[in-house]
Structures are given as C-alpha cells and as structure tokens.
Amino acid sequence: MFIIDLGTPSHYTTLGILPNATVMEIGEARSKLQTSIKNKLKTVQDEKEKTELEDQLKAVNAAGEVLSRPEKRKEYDRLNRHLQFFMVRPAAAPVFTSKLERLFLLHRALREDLTKMGCPIQPLSDLDHDDFSTDETPNRLLDNLLSA
C-alpha cells in the first residue's frame, strides 16, 4: 500500500455537506456559500485573495450545478464513490441512525410487551405478521386432499 491522501476535495466537501444531503440541503448550502463569498468579494482589496475567492465561487457553483441535478449527481457519485468512501460513517446499528427503523423497532417492542401485559395490539403492517390463515380461501378440492 501507499500513502493515502485524505484531503482530496469533493463537491460535498466544497459545499460542506454530507454525501446523503437532500436537494434542499444542497441548495441551501450553495446559496449560503455564494452569498458569503460574494460579500467578501465586495470588500477584498488584495488581487491574490480576490482570485482565490473567485476560484472558490467557481468551485461552489460547479459543485451545486452537479449535485442539484439527480442524473449528474448519480454519475458524479458513481465516479467519485471513493471520495465519499474515505469519510467516517455511522457504525451504530440502523435503529440508532434511522428514525424510521427506530420507530418500527419500538412499535414491535411495545407490541411484544403490551401483549404480555394482556393488551395485544395489531402490528403496523403485514410485514410484522406471520399468520395469514385468514387470507386462505376455502377450496373444496384442495381441502378434501388435505384432510385425507
């Protein structure tokens, strides 16, 4: 192996957002940065600094342009998976990182406990059910064979 460079910039790091940012978050981040840079440009005197800020603005615009369009973002993500890859990721179980998973798990746990307390509650969906005998349709031919 060789020296890994963890500082390679990506469109996500340019905008200061996570790879799973929504379209709204991307728009907000882009807008915020554009405003900030433009404000700085109004007051900056130094030519070198001005050039740097202009480059930053270009990078922000380019990042926003790509990430706000789903097809372009998809292609960018595919070609630059590695840039997202070299980032920390949540190692906790999904029930701690995803509200939806948490809520479904909780409902199952509540159902289990309340049933033990003599207060059975229905599952949220058939995905938590395993008895579908009520969906069976009586069929004379089949039922005769089964009872034989």
Place this chain on the structure above:
Amino acid sequence: MSQTAKPRTEPKPEISAAAVKREKILAAIQSLEERPMQVETLIALGEAYFRLGTLPDAELADAAKALRQAAKYDPYSPKMHFHLGRVLWLSGDFPGAVRAFQETLKLAPQSQRTYLHLALALIEMEDAEREIGRAILDALSRGSDAELLEQRGVLDEHMRNREKADGKPPASQRRKKRENGNEKNNGELRWASARLVWIVDQLARPAPNMRAVSRVFTDLAGKNGGGTDAAIVALLMLADADACGSVKALCAENHLLDADAPPAKMLAKVLNLFEVEDPAVFVEQAGEAVLAGALPLALAGFIHYNRFGPKSQLKAPEAVRLLDRYPEQIQRDPFFTELRLAVLDGYAYSAYTARRYNNAHLLWESARELDSNRVDVAHNLALVSTYLTSVDDYQRDWQRAIELRYQLAAALEDIESYSQDRIAIHQGFTRQSMTRHCDPSAPVSTQDDAYPKFIADRTSIATWLEEWDLYYINSRLQFRSPVHRLGVARDASPEEIEEARAALGKMIDASLHAKPWAGIKVFCELANERVKQAAELALDDLERGRDPYYNAEKSQAESLANEVLERSITLIKMLQYFLKELQEGRSLTGSEMRLAADMVRSYMLFPRDFLHKLQLSKGITDEEHRLDEVVLNYITNILLAGSDQEESESASKERMNAFESLSPYLPDTPQIQVARIRMLSAAKEYRKAYDLSVKTILRINAMEQSAPEDGAEKEGEETPENLKALKENLISSLDHFAVSSMNKDDAALVRNGARTMEDVQRLVKALRKALIDFPRAEQIILALAMNLSHLGEDGIKEAMALLEKASEQALTEKSRLEMVKMLGNLRTEQKKAGPRAEAIRLVKGAVDSVQKLQSNAAGVQSQDDIRAILEQAIADVERGIELAEEIGDNDLKKQAEGVLSQMRTALSNFNRRR
C-alpha cells in the same frame, strides 16, 4: 433386567404444525398436478401454492417461488400478488415488491391494505419513489380513495418514465400538492394501521408536521378504544428526547393518563422517567422498570441514548461508565450491546470531527471489542489510523476493512452485500494511487509525461494495477442485467458470451483467489456462480429479450465500458514507454520487466474480441490491426531485449518468471520458445531448458515435414533456413545442458576426455547419470558408447544397445547416421572380440608355459618334455597369429610374432645344446 420392562425408546423430535401442514400441502400439490389441467384444478393449485408460500416458517426465497407459482395458476386473485410483494419486501427487493403491489391494485383497486404496503416499499427506495410513498400515506391517513387512485396514476407514470425522472416528484404530483394543500379528511380509513404508519413516517421525517400529527393523535384518542393507539403514538414520540413537552401536553389535553390500561400505565411510567435529571438515578429506575416488564428495553434504551448519550453534556468516560450501572441481565441483552456501541460510536465521531484522533481511535477500538465484524467500525478505525500511524501500520487496518467486506458477503452467501462498498474502496485506492503523479481531472491515458514518475513509484503503480482489476470485477458483478454483468452487447453471439464469461471468471480467479482474506474462496465461488448464471440467461433469447434491468443499467454499463477503453489505452502507452526506454539504450531492470508483464496480464484479462470491437467502435484501431496482438508484440520485444547478453541470475530469473506468467498469451512460435530456453538456461534451470528444447526441436521437425512443397511461406512464419538454424542450435544445446548440470570434476572430464582406464570408468559413470535426466543429448550418447567400448565385451554390448535405441529416436538424420556408423563399428568389434580373446589367450598361455619352464616351476625333468612344451607353445602362438591376422588386428599380430620369434630362438638353442 426384568422381562416385562419396556425397551428404551429415543424421544421423538417435535414436528411443528407448520411442517406437518407443509408436508400435506406438498402431497396435495403432487396429487393435483397429476390431474388434467382444468379450471378447478388450476384454482386449487393456486390456493395450494398460496398456502405453501404463506406458512409462518417459510424461507423467503421458497415463499417467493411458491407465491409466483400461485400467481401463475390463479393470476386473477389479488392476494397472490399482494403476498408476493410482502415477501419481496422482506427479501429487500423493494422494486420487485412495488411491481407486485401494482399488480395487486389492478385487481383490487380499493385495497387500502395494498396501498399501505406499497407505500412502505416506496419509502425504502430513492427520493422520487419515497415522495410518492409519503403521498400515499398522506392519502391513506385521510382515507381518501380518490387521492389514492391519483397517486397510483402518478406512480405508474413515474415507473414508466423512471429513466427520465429528474428526482423531483412528477409534475402531476406537484400540481396536485399545490391544489390540495389543505384537503381535509373526506374518506373512510378501512385499514386502521395505515394511520399509525402515517404517523410513524411523519415522526421519522427531519421536520415532522406536528400539527397534523397532533390532529390525528386527538382523533385517535377520541375514538372508542383509540386510547391505546394514542398512547402508542405518545410512546413512539417519546423516543425523540425533544418531544417530552409536547407529549405531556397532548396527554393532558386528551386525558390519556387517566386510563387504567397497560399502555397508559406504561406512558405514565415513561413520563416519570423523563422527570429524573440525575443519570445514575435514571439508570436505576429505568433498569427496574425494564426488569419488571413495565416498559421495553428498546424504549428505555432510546431514551437513555437521547438524554445521556453522545449528544448530552456527559463526557465519553462518564457516559460509558453509566451504561455499566445497568443490571447484568439487561447488559447481556443484544440490544444493550447495540446501545453501548452506538454510544461509543457517537463519541468517537465527535472526537474525530474535533481532530482528537487518539481519542477517536480508543473509542472505536472499544467498539471493535463489542463487534469485531462491524464493517463500519473497521472502516473508521482504518481512517483514523491513517492520521495517526505510518503506512505499514495503517495498511493492516485497511486490509482488515477490505477483508471484512468480502468475508461478510461470503458468510451471507450474497455477493450484493457490501458490493457498493467494495467498488468504492477499490476505486478509491485506484484513484489515490494515480493522483500522486497524475492529474485526477484528466484521463491517465492523456498524461504520458507523468508515466516515468508513476512507473518509478513501484508501490503506487502496483496498487493502481491491482486495485483497478478488483474495482472492475465488483462493478461487473453488481449488474443485474446478464449482458451488462458480462460486458457484452445485447445481440452478442454465443461465442462472445462464452468468451466474456471465461474472461471474467479468469479475472476473478487471478485477482481474488490468492488473497489472504478469510472467506475469499467462498466469495470467488459465489462470484463465479453469478457470472455463470449471467451467461446462462444471456444465452437464452427469451430471457435476454425481456431483461428487465437492461435499460436501467445501460448508462452505467456504457460508463464502465469507457473506463475499460481508457484503461486499455493507458496500458498500451505504458508499454510504449518501456519500449522507448529500450530504444534509447537503457536496459530494463528485473522489476520493470515484471511490471510490464503485469500490465500485459491485466490487459489480457479482458475478453479480447469484445475489447477489439469496443476499440473499433471508438475509432482507436481498425479492422486490420488488433491491439491485443500489438500488446503481445510489445511485451515479446521487451522481454527479449537483452536476453542474449550476460545478466545477473536474479535479473534472468525475473525475466524468465515474467515470460512464464505470460505463457498463456504469448504466441507459440519457435522464436519465443528459443527465447524462453535461453532464459531458463541463464537461470540455471537446465532440466526445464532441456525439456523445452526437445519439445521445440520435435515441433520444428513437424513443421519442416508439413511445409508446402512449393516452398511458399505463410506470413509471419519462420523461413526453412531459419528453422534449420534454430534446430541445430537447440540440438547442440542439449549436450550443453547435460554437461552444465554435472559437477565440476565430471564436467571437466567430459571436456578433456579419459586418459586412463580409471578415467574411462569415471567418465562412463558420469555420462550414464547425465543420460537419465537428458536422454536425448546425442553427443553424450556417442561419448558414452565410445567409452563403453573400451570396457570389454560387456561394455560393447551395452554401447550397442544404447546406440540401437538412440538411433531410432535420433533428432536429425545426421545424428542418426553417426550413431548407426558407430553401431556398425561396434558390431565389427564384437565379432572380433572372440578371436582376439582366443589369440590373446593362446599367446599368453604360451608365454606362461615357457616362463614356467625357465624357472623350472613346471617341475618337468625329461628333455623330450621340454621340447614338447616349447613346440606346443610355438604352435599356440602361430595359431594366435593366424587369428590376429583373420581379424586384422595388426598390433596383436605383431606382438605375437615377436613372441613367436623368441620362442623359436629358444627352441633352436635348446636343440643345439642337446
């Protein structure tokens, strides 16, 4: 033992009711399938397969299969499609589940149950689908059939145009949103849990619509028996730490806590826990409540996590120690382990973002102790190691992180598990390796100036070569469309499909099989199976035609094909760089030759015809020229350059190894074989050099025999003169190999020849030994035969047998004639041997008897006896002379004549004295 005692019986294993039912259903199916296929039978079969697929303990794959059969037999029954969708959801195939639910709705358009599950499947997919799923839940919560129908239309439109979807909800949906932003509840909710699911979905959003939730909550609380549902909703809301205040208010407004029902009691208990500020007291009370069964551990755990976890004011050590205060019984629960890991991970992440890498490392190490197979922990540890340690140290952590992703896929027997991660990591290392020397924004194939430094950086170039192949393999395996998985066109011929299958299989074996990762062999088997399945499907015209993934994956496949093209061009250019170095007079080192060979091997792992077609389509080459042949030409020149000059043994070995590694690809011409032989010889691999030489000589013989009579040569083939010269060279080298393999003394003896009988004996021994390993070294054969002939009759016999056998297998006519001539001489010698031996015996006997007379050793007394002995001796010598003359042995004759003269003189003197 008593006579009446009952024999002991083994306890019967319990057979579950489901298993009994399964057996009966299978028997019924068998019976039904034997009947004529009338409507009644078909419907019965449909119902039978349905019951089979919905058994509680059915494996998901088996259940899906059974339900598909059920739908086949009774396609107009909505429940078949519904339950297929349910099973597909549970299997993680959300798009499949959506399709099944859509089929269900065609047959039962009013089924809110189906809409609910459709929404649950959509929520698991991409943004656009999730949006539709949420809209369906909204419609369900209002019980609005009209809106549900509308959403169904939106979904159908979206699925049809999926490729063109821009991620935003389809236009018709957006319009509807604007028009009906304030639509009130105007329908009947026939599937009660839909409302709860809607609430769950709302609560899960980053910004839940709490007003709507409160409204629904109040509705629920107000209904008969709705107190339970409302309490459940309140409990779910409490999983979010910030919701305590609003929950209390809602409970108070709706008098939820006044009820005596278990949900209300649980709710009251939880709200009390929220009053506890002291963490230790909280843990004590929560622990007691959980053990008493008053509330589930999961709920206590989430509340604990929110109030006293990474987002709280507690420092990491305090938070970790706090968890240790829970009762042992709770700490042993698997959920608690997850809670602990979540706390560690949360604090580790905070430390990492604050650049306190040592702390982050410690915390993730602790997390690893809880679950050594947690991929994300291994990943984070590798990342933080990169900041803290040297290459040698962090590369171990990265290898572990990579290994886990293969190991777990193998353990789950599911190639798709962690496939995106594997693609990303290999792509990451490929890109990382090249960015040290190349500009990442431009294709590597356009950066010729960067090659010298890139190639000189052995670690980076080796990583670039290896990691890209792994990236490519995993990218191919992830495709669901069989033709994209193989990397062929939709109209590929069976030969092209087979070529692609074989090439991908070879790549998997070459790149992965030898990796020292746990589970890698299982992974390779799974990968090869997946490739095989793709080939089988691709060969089936019907399957290929209805490939449901072809269009969706097309652009991705095209992107990957472009990457292959770019890769092939880069490899060719790098080989050109090596050739240029050679042309400028520099010799390549052993490691450079190995690198060049690695590049060629990487190139050759692609299906060659496919790559050629691709290169043709992009105008990189033309029909007349195949770039794979150009590549082989390059590497042959690279490896042959300097091979006829002196070089170190190690360089020679590297060159030879590089050659050997490419042997499956190099053209099988005599010239190439001669080069290999030369390398083997330089590397002192004499036996291998010899074996290959014999093989090549025989091949040249065959080529000479099959050469056209008019002498016309095929393009690219050697001329007869060249072949002859090559052959002669090879034949003489056989002896060279034989001698080179001897020890120094024996080799010197062979070169200098034998001077004494002792030398002859030693030489014969050495030559016999050499012929065991080098049986067709012809000069060795001839030398052995010649020396054997000096060892008397037995030697001559052995030499004759050797020459008889060798002459039948002679490599050339010339050597055959030489052997035959020597054989003839030996036969003649053999014929002479008898008379010679007799002549020698006679002469020697005569000399002995005369000597005995002279020393009076014979004990003879009378003069007549003496005369008789002398006369007999003379007669014997005369006979010996005759024999010598007969066999033409002039030396012997001359010797015998000398003896005869002496004896005659002795007799004459004796007669005179008398």
